[in-house]
Amino acid sequence: MAGHQVTSAWSGKHITVAGLGVSGISAARALAGLGARVTVVDGGDNEVLRDRAASLAAGDITVRLGDATTLPEGTDLVVTSPGWKPDSPLFAAAAEAGVDVVGDVEIAWRLRGEGAAPWLAVTGTNGKTTTVQMLASILEAAGLRTAAVGNIGTPIIDVVLSQEPYDVLAVELSSYQLHWAPSLRAHSAAVLNLAPDHLDWHGSMAAYAADKGRIYEGNKVACIYNVADPATERLVQQADVEEGCRAIGFTLGPPGLSELGVVDGILVDRAFVPDRRTSAQELAEVADIAPATGQPAAPHNIANALAAAALARAFGVEPAAVRDGLRAFRPDAHRIAHVADVDGVAYVDDSKATNTHAAEASLAAYGSIVWIAGGLAKGATFDELVAASAKRLRGVVLLGADRRLIGEALARHAPDVPVTDLDRTDTGAMAAAVREAARLARPGDTVLLAPACASMDMFANYNKRGDAFAEAVLALAAGREADA
Known part of the structure; x- marks a missing residue:
């Protein structure tokens, strides 16, 4: 019945999809x-897009390539892809016509049928994907049918409309997606951290934080925040939640009341226990979080595990499933991935550290580092990152379009650290960067790719950048040169 109701609500509506x-x-x-008349618009026009357009046209979907500024006549609603900026001309045209603009997450929320799976939602500047994957692993260990969706994995609309029902969804949400999802009301949600990122899209730090904070609106059971990042707790305080919803903190130290934390290498829950004033529940050991490589868990991954555990506990998951799920979890490629040891030097790929906050967390995990950094800065500044990390730096190799900004911060805050400026933005620069890093490194050091920048000046994405780093490292280990 619910499916028929959804269909009738959309039947005959003219929906313009941006992207x-x-x-x-x-x-x-x-x-x-579901019966809507759909037009897709995209400003690009190439062979790949034309192939996609042809595939959609076979399903009676109109596609308009090369023009993403004009609103198709008769549009009732615009559905945008996450990356489109709020000031896009198409959206200005929609506003002038009195037409709402929403995102795919908002559509997925509206398409949920009666008795649909609750959402456990995660956002933050860094750690979202890892936390959501940890959460999904914990939920699976509890015997629940779940999926990691949203900003990762299967498109969330496809999961919501799946014929097989889910018990609960682990949902990663970017600030872009939250900006366009006004109706979202999660069972429980976490903001992992807040640091300047995507300011070129949001326009200001305040606007960026406000969009992140939307994840707490209407929460039913728990709003999870980072005790070490007071900005996340402020977002909880500002949120309009359901009666009885609790604020739950996570910390790398011993937990206070209504917090999860760490005591003597044990993850401990003082939030979801019957008498949290006098008792606590052991959930797992820090050693359970160590990735498959056997490397010790970095502090930020312990924090991610605590956030995932808090969300799972908010959903009623038993402690044993938290432990088993964390043990079963395996991190993605390019997220603090140990590539090889060469001549006593460890080479670590954290290409996914695409902003300063992620890079700072990565740098904090090692004692003596040759840092490979640079790319597209996305409006970021680097003084705070360099000042916090200067004492750990053996040397730095810079590459990419905005490397000068990092170089200037190094000159101000780490003037004695040797810096090699490759002055290159071609893909072969990565092999040269690895060779320069090997020259600067000493046994016991870590050569760390944590660019603190986006990759698109040189590579299609951070995965390709990490692949280039790994290829160059493996070539170094084999005694040959990668293409440079």
Whole structure:
């Protein structure tokens, strides 16, 4: 019955979908399948987009390439892909016509049927993907049917419309997605941290934080925040939540009341226990979080595990499942991935550290580092990062379009650290960077790719950048040279 109600609500509506990427295609197909008339617009026009357009056209979906500024006549609603900026001309045209703009997450929320799976939601500047994957692993260990969705994995609309029901969803949400999802009301949600990022999109730190804070709106059971990051707790305090919803902190130290924390290498819960004033529940050991490489868990991954555990406990998951889920978890590639040891030097790929906050967490995990950094800064500044990390730096190798900004911060805050400026933005620069890093490194050091910048000046994405680093390291280990 619920499915028929959804179909009737969308039947005949003219929906314009902005963007011919994964989420745009998912939204277009789902809405067309529910009876809507769908037009997809994209400013690009190349062979890949034309192939996608042809595939959609076979399903009676209109696609307009090369023009993403004009609102199709008769549009009732615009569904945007996450990356489109709020000041895009298409959205200005929609506002002038009195047409709402929402994102794919908002559509997924509206398409949920009666008795749909609750959402456990995660956002933050860094650690979202790891935390959501840890959470999904814990939920699976508890015997629940779940999926890691949202900003990762299967498009969230496809999961919501799946024929097989889920018990609960682990949902990663970016600030972009939250900006366009006004109706979202999670069972419980976590903001892991807040640091300047995507300010070129949001316009200010305040606007960025406000969009992150939307994840707490209407929470039913728990708002999870980072005790070490007071800005996350302020977002909880500002949120309008359901009666009885609790604020739950996580900390790398011993937990206070209504917190999860760490005591003598044990993850401990003083939030979801019957008498949290006088008792606590052991959940897992810090050693259970160590990745498959056997490397010790970095502090930020312990924090991610605590946040995932808090969300799972808010959903009623037993302690043993928290432990088993963390043990079963395996991190993604390019997230503090140990590539090889060469001549007593460890080479670590953290290409996913695409902003200063992620890079600072990565640098904090090692004692003596040759740092490979640079790329697209996205409006970021680097003084705070360099000042916090200067004492750990054996040397620095810079590459990419905005390397000068990092170099200037190094000159101000770490003037004695040797810096090699490759003055290159070609993909072969990574092999040269690894060779320079090897020259600077001493036995016991870590050569760390933690660029603190986006990759698109040189590579298609951070995965390709990490692959280039790993290839160069393995070539070094084999005594040959990678292409430079």
